[in-house]
Amino acid sequence: MIDLEWIAMTTHPTPSPEPTQPPRQTGATSPSRAPRDYLLQLFSLEGRVAVVTGGSSGIGRAIAGALARAGASVVVLARGEAGLAATVEELTAEGCRAAWVSADLSTRDGVRTAAERAAGVFGEPDILVNSAGINLRPPMDELGEDVWDATMAVNLEAPFLLGQRFGPGMAERGYGRIIHISSQQAHRAFVQSGAYGASKGGLEALARSQAEAWSPRGVTCNLLVPGFVMTALNARLSSDPEKVAALAARTMIGRNGLAEDFAGAAVFLASAASAYVTGQSVFVDGGLSVH
Numbered sequence: 001m002i003d004l005e006w007i008a009m010t011t012h013p014t015p016s017p018e019p020t021q022p023p024r025q026t027g028a029t030s031p032s033r034a035p036r037d038y039l040l041q042l043f044s045l046e047g048r049v050a051v052v053t054g055g056s057s058g059i060g061r062a063i064a065g066a067l068a069r070a071g072a073s074v075v076v077l078a079r080g081e082a083g084l085a086a087t088v089e090e091l092t093a094e095g096c097r098a099a100w101v102s103a104d105l106s107t108r109d110g111v112r113t114a115a116e117r118a119a120g121v122f123g124e125p126d127i128l129v130n131s132a133g134i135n136l137r138p139p140m141d142e143l144g145e146d147v148w149d150a151t152m153a154v155n156l157e158a159p160f161l162l163g164q165r166f167g168p169g170m171a172e173r174g175y176g177r178i179i180h181i182s183s184q185q186a187h188r189a190f191v192q193s194g195a196y197g198a199s200k201g202g203l204e205a206l207a208r209s210q211a212e213a214w215s216p217r218g219v220t221c222n223l224l225v226p227g228f229v230m231t232a233l234n235a236r237l238s239s240d241p242e243k244v245a246a247l248a249a250r251t252m253i254g255r256n257g258l259a260e261d262f263a264g265a266a267v268f269l270a271s272a273a274s275a276y277v278t279g280q281s282v283f284v285d286g287g288l289s290v291h
């Protein structure tokens, strides 16, 4: 059910002043704007509209911030109003365009209503990020149908329904980017994967099906695959220093993930630069999956 919709919009800030330090000598006669223009052409999200589920916390919040700072108008969608409002306030204070919609993605009606409300803010999205997720982790012997259903609803069914709502329109307009947040548990058992791992395995297959359907019409569908990221989702594990250190040691980089680690990969997958990347599981895990 939608509880509240709150919109905050401001214009982008004026560009920062040019650096006072002179550029390094390169032999060129005058400073060139070419690198900046080239990067904008590849990665700028100016004029794009993005909807980010789970955009009020953790990885989703970091991705929403990255897309907004790269120029997109971003609608963040989750249940808790405080986290949503804080996210939007932070972004609008920086001059970004952002808004929030409070909605529960655990029911089909909730997802449908949420999609309409989200599209009503800045228009139909060009970019859809499915980051909302839950991980309930009962041991397999105790995993009941209630946990199974709740997990599948938020982690797999909501991304499917949102894809059905927005994917065809993106394809008709000739540009779209769908980014799902998967998990290492789509690929391996890890700390009572249970229903969660199964939902993420399904999500990876869904992304490939979406890619097959819509990529010929300009809509790429990919997944970002985190390893262990210090967020509210795994507060119990994150609060155990021994487990945190042991998990960090399993990466190649030597630390666990931070939500901000997803910013660059998300902007890449949302931008023109990734036009030939589709159906892929992109691991952002410090090398955990290959160690």
Ligand SMILES: NC(=O)c1ccc[n+]([C@@H]2O[C@H](COP(=O)([O-])OP(=O)(O)OC[C@H]3O[C@@H](n4cnc5c(N)ncnc54)[C@H](OP(=O)(O)O)[C@@H]3O)[C@@H](O)[C@H]2O)c1
Residues within 6 Å of the ligand: 053, 054, 055, 056, 057, 058, 059, 060, 077, 078, 079, 080, 081, 083, 103, 104, 105, 106, 130, 131, 132, 133, 134, 135, 154, 181, 182, 183, 184, 225, 226, 227, 228, 229, 230, 231, 232, 233, 234
């Ligand atoms: N952290 C990790 O180590 C890790 C590892 C692998 C994969 N992931 C995946 O990354 C994604 C983001 O996780 P995170 O670590 O950033 O977790 P998080 O900080 O707990 O964020 C989860 C987000 O989902 C929203 N959400 C949960 N249930 C919802 C519902 N029924 N309706 C609408 N929104 C809902 C939450 O907001 P409300 O509660 O206010 O609704 C919140 O914004 C998830 O899909 C997760 O499975 C995380």
